[in-house]
Amino acid sequence: MVKLTVNMDDTQNFGIHIVGHEWAIDLLKRQEKNGRVPQSLLITGPPNIGKSSVARFFAQYLGCRGENRPCGDCLSCRKVISGNHPDIRVLDDDGEPLKIDQIRALQHELSLSPLEGRYRVALLCNFERATTSAANALLKTLEEPTSSVVMILTASNPGDLLATIVSRCQVLTLRPLPDAEIYDALQNRWQATLEQAELLAQLAAGRLGWAVRALADENFVERRAQRFDDLLDLLRMHRAERLAFAQEMSRDVAALKETLTLWLSIWRDLLLLQSDSQTKIVNLDWQDALQNIAHRSDVSPIKEMIIRLITALVNLERNVNPRLNLEVVLLKLPLYTDIR
Ligand SMILES: [Zn+2]
Numbered sequence: 001m002v003k004l005t006v007n008m009d010d011t012q013n014f015g016i017h018i019v020g021h022e023w024a025i026d027l028l029k030r031q032e033k034n035g036r037v038p039q040s041l042l043i044t045g046p047p048n049i050g051k052s053s054v055a056r057f058f059a060q061y062l063g064c065r066g067e068n069r070p071c072g073d074c075l076s077c078r079k080v081i082s083g084n085h086p087d088i089r090v091l092d093d094d095g096e097p098l099k100i101d102q103i104r105a106l107q108h109e110l111s112l113s114p115l116e117g118r119y120r121v122a123l124l125c126n127f128e129r130a131t132t133s134a135a136n137a138l139l140k141t142l143e144e145p146t147s148s149v150v151m152i153l154t155a156s157n158p159g160d161l162l163a164t165i166v167s168r169c170q171v172l173t174l175r176p177l178p179d180a181e182i183y184d185a186l187q188n189r190w191q192a193t194l195e196q197a198e199l200l201a202q203l204a205a206g207r208l209g210w211a212v213r214a215l216a217d218e219n220f221v222e223r224r225a226q227r228f229d230d231l232l233d234l235l236r237m238h239r240a241e242r243l244a245f246a247q248e249m250s251r252d253v254a255a256l257k258e259t260l261t262l263w264l265s266i267w268r269d270l271l272l273l274q275s276d277s278q279t280k281i282v283n284l285d286w287q288d289a290l291q292n293i294a295h296r297s298d299v300s301p302i303k304e305m306i307i308r309l310i311t312a313l314v315n316l317e318r319n320v321n322p323r324l325n326l327e328v329v330l331l332k333l334p335l336y337t338d339i340r
Contacts (some may be wrong), residue, residue, distance in 0.1 A: 018057045019185045019208055020177040021050055027172070028058050037062065037119070038170040039145040041152045042127075042161075045174030048209030051154040052092075052125050054174065056080075059088050059121040062150065076117060086115045090123045098130040103137040110141065110149045119150050127153040128160040135162050142168040176206020190215055202282050203265070227259045228286060231266065235293070235336045242330040250323035257316055260329070264309040270294045271302045293339065301334050308332055 018025060024043075031038060041058075043051040061069050063076040063085060070077050079085040089109060091102060106122055114120045124130075130138070141151060142165060151169075158166045183201035185208060186192035192200065192215055204211035214220045230249075234242060250256055269281035273294035281287060294302075308329050315325045 017189075018050070018053055019189070020181055021054050021174055024054050024172050024174060025057060028054075029061065032062065037150060039147070039150060040142050040169040041150070042158065042166060042169035042171045043152065043154045043174060044156065044158050044171060046176065046205075046207055047156055048207040048213065049174050049176060050208055051174055052123065053209070054172070055123045055152040055154060056090075058152070059085075059123065059150075062119050062121060063087065063117040065117075079116075087117055087120045088123070089121070091125060093126040093129060096129070098124065098127065098134050100131065100133040100137050103130075103134045107137070107141055110146070110151075114148055119148055121150045121152065123152045123154075125154050126156070127165075128155045128157070132162075135165060139164055139168070177208055178206070179204075182206070182208050182211050186211055186215060199285060202280075202284055205282075223258075224262060227262050228266065228283075228289075230259070231263055232289075232339060234330060234333055235339050238335070239331065242333070243327060246323055246326040246330050250326045253316065253322050256322055256326065257313065260309055260313050260316070260326075264306065264313070266290065267302060267305045267309060270297065271299070271306065274299055274302055293336070296336060296339075297334060304332070305329075305334075 028038070028041075041055070043054055045051050057070070060077055060080040063080060064070040064074055065076055066072075066074040070080075072078075072081065076085065080088060083090075089106060091098060091106070106124075110120050110122060112120075124138075127135070138151075139162065141149075145151075153161075153165070153169065155161055158171060179201045182204050183197045186197040186200055187194070190212055196215060200211040200214050203214070230245075234245060237245065249259070265282045266286075269283050269286075269290050270293060271277075272279050272281050273287075273291055274297060281290065283290065312325050312329050316322060
């Protein structure tokens with residue numbers, strides 16, 4: 001694949017276009033036109049599906065003074081796009097827990113009148129990372145809304161938030177985008193080649209943000225191929241080699257999660273191939289190699305691997321020891337000494 005320079009700002013920053021989620025945008029615009037701007041909004045959906053893009057778009061829409069909102073051209077829009085709008089505060093996910101001090105500082109800011117427009121907008125990304133005390137502090141703001149304040153939270157799963165927070169918010173649940181929409185956007189907006197667009201649209205499972213990140217990641221294709229090779233190697237390995245592999249591989253937990261996620265997609269593909277399903281597999285570029293494995297396997301070990309991989313990924317989120325977690329997966333992998 002050709003390496004490309006991708007403008008990540010398109011997904012990270014405010015822009016005047018948004019791909020997909022039209023129903024959510026239309027709903028928010030309608031509410032605003034009817035004088036019912038939601039004061040507390042919770043946008044949910046899988047990681048990198050576009051939650052914060054929708055939130056940022058709405059923030060820009062609220063502040064825009066142009067004709068066709070958001071125009072992208074007025075002073076307010078330009079400040080939003082450059083990330084310098086004084087009435088908009090974004091607490092991006094920096095991988096750290098969101099602490100009570102940050103919520104208190106935000107609350108102080110929100111208690112002041114907007115400087116430029118009608119609203120102060122606060123966007124709290126991935127609110128599941130908030131500590132309990134931070135979440136409880138925010139609850140106060142949600143319980144006593146101010147008409148000039150719009151709070152927007154995002155979270156993958158509303159079940160991870162305090163029920164009292166969810167119940168005070170208007171919840172918008174974003175759904176995966178169709179592959180074709182991701183394919184078109186990658187080609188037309190991010191200048192992906194045909195080959196890149198096809199592969200990433202397949203792998204993205206409806207998450208444009210994921211596809212754009214993968215496109216920008218120079219080593220993505222190489223890493224993906226390496227992880228597939230690792231899996232093929234492991235299928236040929238005996239117990240001791242697999243344990244050694246687990247020890248090595250569990251050192252980098254982020255990489256381990258990415259590997260297990262890829263393997264999960266592979267085993268799901270194997271299930272489709274084994275059962276001669278008409279559904280298109282995700283890792284289409286590996287069809288022949290996967291077919292080869294599927295043909296020598298029964299349905300039940302494939303299903304068991306899928307369950308084990310899902311369990312391992314859930315365990316990693318719960319901070320279960322990565323090595324032990326991985327060992328369980330690797331020791332139960334089928335043994336195909338004659339593969340390839
Ligand atoms: Zn504007």
